[in-house]
Amino acid sequence: MTAANQRRRSPSIRDVAREAGVSRQTVSRVINNHPSLRPETRDRVLQVIEQMRYRPNAVARALGRNSSHVIGVLALQRTQYGPIAAIQAIEEAAVAYGFVSFTVPLTDTSSDMIREGLEFLVSQQVAGIVVIAPQRPVLKEVTQLELDIPYVLLHSRVDDETDLEIFADQRHGARLAVAHLADQGHRRIAHLAGPADWMEAEARLHGYRDELTARGLDPLPVVHGDWSSASGAARADPIVASGATAVFCSNDQMALGLIHAVRLRNLSVPEDVSVVGFDDIPEAAYFAPPLTTVRQDFASMGRRCVARLITPPPGAPMAATRLDITPASTVALVVRESVHNITSR
Template identity: 55%
Template sequence: MTASGQREQPASIRDVARLAGVSHQTVSRVINNHPSLRPETRRKVEEAIEQLHYRPNRIARALGTRRSGTIGVVASQRTQYGPGAAVVGIEEAARRIGYLVNTTNLISADPEEIRAALTAQADYRVDGIVIIAPQQRVLHALDELALDLPYVLLHSRSNDDPHEVFVDQLAGARAATRHLIELGHRDIYHLAGPQEWLEADARMQGFLLELSDADLSATAPILGDWTADFGYRAGEQLAWQGDLTAVFASNDQMALGVIHAFRDAGWDVPGDVSVVGFDDVPEARHFWPPLTTVRQDFAELGRRCVARLLSQPAAAPSTVSGESLIPHLIVRNSTAPPPTTPR
């Protein structure tokens, strides 16, 4: 506020130019990161922007650059930890470079629902769309629609799709299974997620491949639904059977339910049975015992996703292949060598 009680007007681009001693066109070039500027000129303008707390007019900037400064996200099943964390990672990465994120949540995999979501994003004149669609049927519906603007998929269907930026779920599952094998476990069960989810199928395949490479026989994976309640029911059944020393659960919530069921049945974790999860949810370190799990770096996924999206030409196919991130095994106290005496 001024001394007279009037609210001060925000600084304009001409105010910045006046303070820096340059033209307003030069300030515009600095804002839009134009390469042909002397470092000293750029520094003076940036100092003036900081001093005046200048914020560029987003509408004017969009007209000048032919970009809206907005990224669209179409997300399915955001209530699950993975998709929700991926959206947060994208929002953080976009904010760091001055972009906004407009998110549309898919209620169903109906083609009309997907078409409506994409149309809504196009109406916002977004510079590109990130598609977080863990279910196979959603991607099938997307294949039938011709997207005429840059887009990125956060899931892998092939090794050479330039639109894909994803966490290597198969590698993460292999690392989790290998950890149990290296501890000495031979009787290992896998509690899988819903098989229409790409991640669930990849994690199950990683489990089976790692057992095969170790020349170990595999029991049929138990198909779950991602919830701790299902994990508990599966854990009750496994404790009753008693023919195992380890469980690899396809997400941390099901691992939590499994641990709860084993404890209720009088089993010690990890003394009698080891449990590994997947995702490394924020609470995983506070499970009892703290959970060994596979961590996905959603912040880095978001950064790479935004970088890939904004580097795509509006038209013309890219020659760049898909990009994968390798998740990391986090070893805590829920895993140990198998007991010397079976239960």
Template identity: 55%
Template sequence: MSQAPASGRAPSIRDVARLAGVSHQTVSRVLNAHPSIRPETRERVLAVMGELNYRPNRAARALVTSRSATLGVLSASSAQYGPASSIRAIERAARAEGYFVNTVNVDGSDVGEIEAALTHLLDLGIEGLVVIAPQVRVFDALVSRGLDLPFVTMQSTGRQGDHALSVDQITGARRATRHLIELGHTRIQHLAGPLDWIEAEARIVGFHAELEAAGLPRVEPLVGDWTPESGYAAGQRIAREGGPTAVFSSNDQMALGLLHALRDAGLDVPGDVSVVGFDDIPEAAHFWPPLTTVRQDFDEFGRRCIGLLLAAIRSTPAEERALVPDLIVRSSTAPPRAL
């Protein structure tokens, strides 16, 4: 073989070609798995790449192949457990398929910031886009942009057609509410998330649907902001005003604050008030008492999301049905005390 590249300089495709005794076009064909390359030539080129520790320039390859092997994630809610877990799952699933992920976090209330984030991701040459956003206005920005690349949305608003892959939040909320009804509770309060969030709205719909199915009167929810502090405030109000023997909280963090407030008020959970959460965060099993909650399978969501996106990129069939969350029963729920 000829002389290796000078020390301190990364090897180039021309260094590989020179040491393998082939043209740089041949090396490029090896990199792109072209069928015209003879096996012995491919092995010789790959061996030289290994000796030189050669890494192809991804940007240059993207220009030649029109493939960046990069996906984009636009997130407007990554501070919350659910979206953050979804992003991690999407990144793992993408790497398993040979893709890298660029994630941009934006303020979902700032249309200009959403537009700038979309422009940034498109300028990176992404092959597909995943949108994880709680507010309808983010999806309105997608529609107005008229994206001409495959994209998948996490929350379904009914506006994206077959682009949406969602967790069935309504069924999850119905399961939580039904669990309380089956225990014998008839006075059930819902602690909702912010009303401009798609998931919070869906969980309210599920709560009301299950009350109606059981013949119970409609109850307007208390509204929190996903934080334990808002759950604590709701718990103080419930303890002060009385009424419900059970509460379905729209996420586990608010349920944590709720448990704290009820305990501070001298109420027993689940003796006086049963509590159900949503998400099954890792700490939920270690609350006191351990929290009954609705579990979302974020790993499966990530796999399905990437599967749907890559199917669109590759023009192949994909599974698109919504994921249904499971109810995890722990010690924070029990039948109401007899009056």
């Protein structure tokens, strides 16, 4: 039997709570010897724990007992603009509350790496965790740990845990990009997508297809990059060969590489090929031509993450306590000069 199979068959805190007829919080209080429990409730839960041979996760227990002023951040990448901007926003929001943040980078998505990252955060006695790793293996491991402290998932969608999410509406942002290209007369619109195992890339791909379908346009074969400018340049051949007059790129770095490669093929941007990116990195306004792109409000998402994790102290800035920002309001189309109107062709 593999370790994964053993983990799936092991009873969880949910199983214990259901069998004992109590909440998960009550089971957690029993495990951590909380004094405010009735003896009969404690005994019943302990009996079920013994019968089911439930073994509480050591990481979850340690996290559940902390009371520090440190926000832990578990992040998959610190080389791309999105994660960097999100981490910076969380750091600034934490300071506004009188907290500090501590980031643990993940070099891969293995179970051991994820658990090691959480164990290190435990050693720092964090008060809560923000997960910036929008890949399904990471989210699966985090949810299986059943943490007993506050945690939120940034940039991710988990269907059965929507109360733990803070996210920009990637799908809506992609539709804004494709709608702008279609409004400028483009009918053959290609998509340079991000890595297939990234949930953000998946959402943007769905948005691309949704908008084309809504307008009665056919999608072109999708090409995947790895978020880097080099991968954008390397994917130029199939995009040009498709006869696309416009390309929606899943991030600005890949758009930069694509623009460079298109020019090497004696084509012009935007006259021959229009390009729209995603993220609005600081350099996007200085591309040649300046890049039309989709902006994400990382500052608001950072504030929401920290506010979701902690109770604001008296006198905290009001801007840092707002939780009423809807997903769609965190993305916006920024129109510059990389899209050509071809309605007169």
